[in-house]
Amino acid sequence: MTKAEKIRKIQGILELKDSRGDLYVDLLKTMGDLKTNYGDYMITEPIDCDEELERISGADYELCTALLTMLLREDHFSNGSFERRFADGQVLPVLVRMKDVLSAGV
Template sequence: MTNIEKKKALQELRKASTRLEESYYLTLEEIGDLKNNYIDYMTTAPVNVDDELRRLSDADYELCTALLTMLLREDYFSNGAFERRYDRGQVTPILEKMIKLL
């Protein structure tokens, strides 16, 4: 998938209003950027989501995809966590940075 196609798919996520976790998961999977090895990109062990999110300002595209995957995995372990973080404004900045970097 080209960067232009990835960018378009990510821009479509801005319109998602329901089933956010599923929409983000499927889109990352579709564009080939779901990081099953996201933990390899993390600097904390066990993963401290809030500390890892502080790295966004210096993140490259790969780290952004790992951070987004991390939030999706957090939701797996704590159902509803992704939407709570979305509502707190912690997801959109990652998405916007990914779009900008493409």
């Protein structure tokens, strides 16, 4: 998938403003960016999602996909956490950063 195609897919999800985690899983899978090894990108152990999310502003595309995967995995272990983080404004900034990084390289 090209950068332009990824940007369009990310923009579509941003416009939905939907907190259903399955949309984000599907997005990452469709783009080939679901990180099964997301822990390799993290700097905290055990993983501290709040601290990891502080890295968004300087994150490259790969770290962003790992952060989004991390949030989705957190929800797997703590049902409802993705929706709570979405409501707290912690999910969409990851997508915005993904789009911005891709756009800078187009």
